[in-house]
Amino acid sequence: MPKLSLRTTLALSFASISVLMSLLLSHSLERLANVPVGCLQSIVLMAGVAMAVLSALFGVLLAGRMARPMMQLSDAADRLRRGEDDAAIPTETAFRETWQLSSSFRRLIDTLRAEQTKLGVLNAALEEQVSARTLMLDTANRLLFDSLEERQQLVDRLKELANTDSLTQLLNRRAFQERADIEFKRLDRQSATLSVFIFDIDHFKRINDGYGHETGDEAIRMLARTAAGELREMDVLARFGGEEFVALLPDADLATAMEVAERLRAKITTLRIATPAGPIAMTASFGVAQWVPQVGIDTLIARADQALYGAKHTGRDRVVAWDE
Ligand SMILES: Nc1nc2c(ncn2[C@@H]2O[C@H](COP(=O)(O)OP(=O)(O)OP(=O)(O)O)[C@@H](O)[C@H]2O)c(=O)[nH]1
Structure with missing residues (x-):
């Protein structure tokens, strides 16, 4: 059924009331002719009051029918704002205006829900992208960290190689120089003691020439291991080159250094190097x-x-102290 607008409803209602009142009056007009003026006044007054009461009742009824869908819409708006999905939007209203308002509200909600669904989809896609990017970043970070770690390990290894004598794994001459510089910087110039000894295999050329270069290498390695075993952790031992070694002994005076050197010299004489011709001995100065x-x-x-x-020129296999 087509809805009437509020304006039409009001106009029709008041017209109907007026027509009704006019009909009542015109029907009663003949009988009213003989009514005294005072009574007539009372009748007109009563008719006016009746019309006012009717209009008021009608107004209240109309207002109620107008207000109900609006209150329902307001309630639906509040419930939607709170996220409740089952908000009831009035479908049946008395007037065209409220019906239009209700339809517009419904369309607005449908549009909002559609937008919300779209947003949800976009949000899910975005979250997926973010977690994919995070994973990529994590992987890149790990790779970077690994490559930095590998690089550092490589640098450390290169440093170690640059400082190590490949045959004996002792410090080489350059590394010894660095360590000695550090020890010298640490020295308390007034009270410190420090000694150095250099030692060298006697007639090493004969071992090389007589038993081969491999045997010579083994003699060098054996001497290095023995010397490392005789020295303290704090001492600095290095292969100086060829069959020559150097030891720096912090906190050791000449007597102590002579003692250590003598102990090592004696130990070297007990070593035996395996050769195809049988074990051979060696000495050092x-x-x-x-x-x-x-x-x-x-x-x-x-x-x-x-x-x-001096040791070499006074018979070898001995320990000699420097003397001015
Ligand atoms: N097997 C081997 N031989 C080396 C190495 N470095 C140097 N030599 C050899 O060591 C020998 C050193 O000979 P010399 O300097 O004459 O000394 P030496 O024969 O020990 O004589 P003195 O020191 O006077 O007792 C040479 O034959 C070098 O070729 C090495 O790494 N391995």
Whole structure:
């Protein structure tokens, strides 16, 4: 059924009331002719009151029918705002205006729900993208970390290789120089003691020439292991080159260094190197020098070297201290 607008309803209603009242009046007009004026006044007054009461009742009825769907819409709006999905939107209303308002509201909600669904889909896609990116970043981070770690390991290994003598795994000459510099910087110039000894296999050329280079290498390795075993953790032992070694002994005076060198010399004489012709022995000569203030590492090594030269020229297989 087509809905009437509020304006039409009001106009029709008041017209009907007016027509009804006019009909009542016109039907009663003949009988009213003989009614005294005072009574007539009362009748008109009563008719006016009746019309007012009717209009008021009618107004209340109309307002109620108008207000109900609006209250329902307001209630539905509140429930939707709270996220309740079952908000009832009035479908049947008395007037065209409220019916239109209700339809527009319903369309608005349908549009909002459609947008919400679209947003949900977009949100899910976005979350998927974010977790994919996070995974990529994690992987990239891990790869970067791994490659940095690998790089650091490589650098460490290269440093180690650069500092290590490949035949004996002892420090090489360059690394010894660095460690000696550090020890010298640490030295308390007034009270510290420090000694150095250099030692060298006697007639090593004969071992090489007589039993081969491999046997010579084995002799060098054996001597390195033995020396490392005789020295303290804090001592610095290095292969200086060829069959020559150097040991730096912090906190050791000349007597102590001589003692250590002597113990090592004696131990070397007990070593036996396996050769195809049977085990062979070797000896080594030692030159020892103690640090004194004003003397640098190069001078100290040169003094130990001079002492070694002395040991070589006074019969070998001995320990000689540097002497001015
Ligand atoms: N097997 C081997 N031989 C080496 C190595 N480095 C140096 N040599 C050899 O060591 C020998 C050193 O000979 P020399 O300097 O004459 O010394 P030496 O025969 O020990 O004589 P003295 O030191 O005077 O007792 C040479 O034959 C070098 O070729 C090495 O790494 N391995």
